[in-house]
Amino acid sequence: MELGERKLQILQAIIEDYITTGEPVGSRTIAKKYGIGISPATIRNEMADLEEMGYLEQPHTSAGRIPSDRGYRLYVDRLIKAERLSINEANYIKDIYDKKTRHIEQVIFQTSKILSDITNYTAVVLGPKLSSVLVKHIQLVPIDNRFALLMVVTNTGIVRDAMIPIPQGVGVDYLTRISNILNYLYRDKNLGEISLDPLIEMRDEMIQNREFFNSLVDAITESIDIGDISEVYLGGTTNIFNYPEYQDILKAKEFLNLMEQKELLYKLLARSHDKGVSVTIGEENQCEELRDFSIITATYNINGKTMGTMGIIGPTRMEYSKTISVMDFMGKTLSNYLTRLFKS
Amino acid sequence: MELGERKLQILQAIIEDYITTGEPVGSRTIAKKYGIGISPATIRNEMADLEEMGYLEQPHTSAGRIPSDRGYRLYVDRLIKAERLSINEANYIKDIYDKKTRHIEQVIFQTSKILSDITNYTAVVLGPKLSSVLVKHIQLVPIDNRFALLMVVTNTGIVRDAMIPIPQGVGVDYLTRISNILNYLYRDKNLGEISLDPLIEMRDEMIQNREFFNSLVDAITESIDIGDISEVYLGGTTNIFNYPEYQDILKAKEFLNLMEQKELLYKLLARSHDKGVSVTIGEENQCEELRDFSIITATYNINGKTMGTMGIIGPTRMEYSKTISVMDFMGKTLSNYLTRLFKS
DNA sequence: TGTTAGCACTCTCTCTTAATGAGTGCTAAT
DNA sequence: ATTAGCACTCATTAAGAGAGAGTGCTAACA
Incomplete structure (x- = not known):
């Protein structure tokens, strides 16, 4: 026909x-x-x-x-035809990004709030992809005579840390020496391309402190682990209640439980690598539980390099036109903001 | 009568x-x-x-x-009479705490999960009171030629950080010198008793880099700010749906929105300073919106010093007997765990 | 040949009514 | 002081009757 x-x-x-x-x-x-x-x-x-x-x-x-x-x-x-954001909305967004911030996490968190506020759906934003972030500094700081703290500082200002037990008799000097070695090995390296081999080699040649080196290797592994779920920011989880099709308490609960599974959300968003806005509708979803929802994602970048993803989850009868425009705008705005911040 | x-x-x-x-x-x-x-x-x-x-x-x-x-x-x-935890429950809890961890935040987070799992209510746990935590290390790490990261490491292994812009021409040496001064000033000081006066004095005597010192003071202020809401951990927010009196979608939404207000939760729990378990029932609640709920709190300590609070929020028809026992047990267990960890 | 008015039919939603049943308070007997 | 008996109240449930929205089909029309 x-x-x-x-x-x-x-x-x-x-x-x-x-x-x-x-x-x-x-x-x-x-x-x-x-x-x-x-x-x-x-x-x-x-x-x-x-x-x-x-x-x-x-x-x-x-x-x-x-x-x-x-x-x-x-x-x-x-x-569908592209819809412009209203001046109010654009200003609202710009105002928020204009504020200075000391934490990139806060920017990401704000982004999720803005998205959920403007669209009235649930927003998920992933923090900067750790695999393409640079190590700027590694250090072991003694906390007391039993523990030291391993800190990994990245160029986005994100700190990863882990406590590791230190053997008796190990002094500040020793930790400093190790810190120097670590910096020598890893500074300005991509988190994704860090190899633990040299460290493991060192350990194998050691007679003392092997235990310590094991912990160290573990801690670094954990710190650079890309699949970390702590980097998923949610906004407007209860917005779903605004829509009559989710007045059912069971459905609502199911949805909320889903949103608590950060790993799942991470996978869901991390998948979409294509630049720009992409739309997944109902049945098209890989994830069983989301067959009743539509998802619109957009990526953001720093200096043109894709760094992360943001997404909106709502009912299949979503305001596609409006939401797509918002996502497009936000992706670009956040990219600009971050690029300006980290322009080198 | x-x-x-x-x-x-x-x-x-x-x-x-x-x-x-x-x-x-x-x-x-x-x-x-x-x-x-x-x-x-x-x-x-x-x-x-x-x-x-x-x-x-x-x-x-x-x-x-x-x-x-x-x-x-x-x-x-x-x-009410005290109720013993079942052996299963006690073991379940001990098993979880037996695992080694590299992050104290994870321990706190786990605690909230355990509490909500065992009680079937919503759990709120506050991280260690920052006011009684010791500064072990402060450092300014250069990230690029425009930003440095201020890091404050505490004896509980918690890192507070903040990005601050650095003036052009400021080198690593300068940052190291400042770091040394900061360490000299603040190491082993209580976060609560830190005074910014010496820093402000320094700034006032300076001709160059006043702007930078301003940022520094701001960043430190922010980092040691005790009322920080990031230290509120929630577990089992959707447990409320299990109770018929909260099948009403409006009530449920109200509750969930309440749980998103971390400051409010913080205030709610931070108030209860009395050691041990305390129970607040319905109308006794200071907070209007919680008049329909009961709250049971317990404190945890490190080396006998009260460090934080955990709470359970549920309907007024709560299983008081069971829940009080659980809170008592968990308060003690967490205290033991942390004390062992940080025994000096 | 495409469009439209008319109409019977279907299905949901709402309102009414009646019946049921759990539980009370009061009275009088024990 | 306790208890059996009983009339009464109120929420909940089920059934039935309309009302209303919308369809598909047929036949007439341009």
Whole structure:
């Protein structure tokens, strides 16, 4: 069957109406609200066609139509037009980024708040990809006579640390020497390309303090571990309650529990490497539990190098047009901000 | 009116039944389940008395009774008996603490998980009180030619950091010198007793780099700021959904939003300084929004010095007996663990 | 041939009503 | 002082009746 201009118009009208109301859309509504100059009866015929083609669904015989995931996909790919942010929104965002900050984590956290505030959906933002971050300083600081703290400072100002037990009789000098070696080995190296081999070699040649070196290797491994979940920032988790389809307490709980699984969210977002905005609709989701949701992601970069991802999770009847614009804008704004901050 | 032995027995039976079922309790139930050898009619008379005294309430004329906050208070103060944790539970907890860790934050986080898991309520745990933590090391590390990272390492292994801009032409040597001064000034000082005066004095005598010193003072202030909310760990926020009285989506949302206000939670827990376990029931809560909840807190210490607080938030019909025991146990266990870790 | 008015039909949602049942308070007997 | 008996209250549930929204089909129309 052909997918003529008029069918597209009707599909668009149905989708947009359903997105705003959440109620199945009938032929009369389309004829009245989005008057294209044809009668409800004609629209009914077209709707039957669209359903047959898989773009619409009918909850039950005597109800209006709702878009299918396939319908949304068509809508996103062909019918949507970019929407500008309002001046208020743009200013609101800029104001927040204009404030100086001493912690990059705070910037990321703010980003998740802004996103969830503006879109009214749930926002997930990943911190800078650790694999492409540079080590600027490593140091072992004695805390008491039993523990030292290993600190790894990166060029984004993020500190990774770990406590390690130190053998008796080991003094500050010794720790300083080790620190110097570590700096010599790793400074200005990518976190992703750090090799522990030289350290392991050293350990194997040692007679004393092997235990200590083991801890050290472990601690460094842990510190540079890229899959760390602490770098997932959430915003607006309770926004989901605003939508009638999630008034059901069970569904809501399921969703919230999902959002607590940081590893899953991490994987979900880390996957999308393509620059720019990408949209995943309902069934297209890899993750079983998210088949009822749509996800829109965007990446941000520093100096043109992709550093992280941000995402919006909402019901499939999401305001795609608006949300895509917001994500696009935010990706660019955050990239600019960070690039300016770390311009070298 | 007298509060005789029998009235107490009946009150106890009603409260315990209501805690487990969540349904108003009738006279027949008491007679059958908790047979004290008297008839429902007699129990009804006693119940009427207890209501008059303010220990019970009636949702509507033809319903059973439910305990009032005052009733719970009496129950907690006079009727409860300590309950031992099951061996399984005790082992479960010990197992978790037996694992070595490199981050004290992780221990605190684990604690909140354990608490919420075992009790099935929402757990809040505050990290070590920063005011009684010692500074072990301060350092300025250059990140690039525009920024340095200020790091404050404490004896609990917690690192506070902040990025500060550095003036052009300032070299590593200069930063090292400043670091030395900072260490000289602050090492082994309590975070709570740190004074910025010497630093401000220094700044005022300077001609160059005043701007830089300003940033430095700000950054240190921020780093040692005790009221920092990042130290609030939550566990089991969605547990509230398990209780029929919070099936209402609005109430649930309200609760979750409350739990996102870390400052409020911080204040709530930081208030309870008394050692050991303390119970706050419904209306007794200072905080308006928590009038429907009960809160049980316990403190933990290092070497006998109170360092932090943990709390459980649940419905007023909470399993007080069980929960109080758990809190008592956990407070002691965590204290032991930390004391062993930082024994000097 | 495409469009439209008319109409019977379907299904959900809401409102009403009646029945059920748990629980009480009071009275009178033990 | 305790208890059996009983009338009364109130929430909850189920069933039934409309109302209303929307459809698909048919036949008439341009």
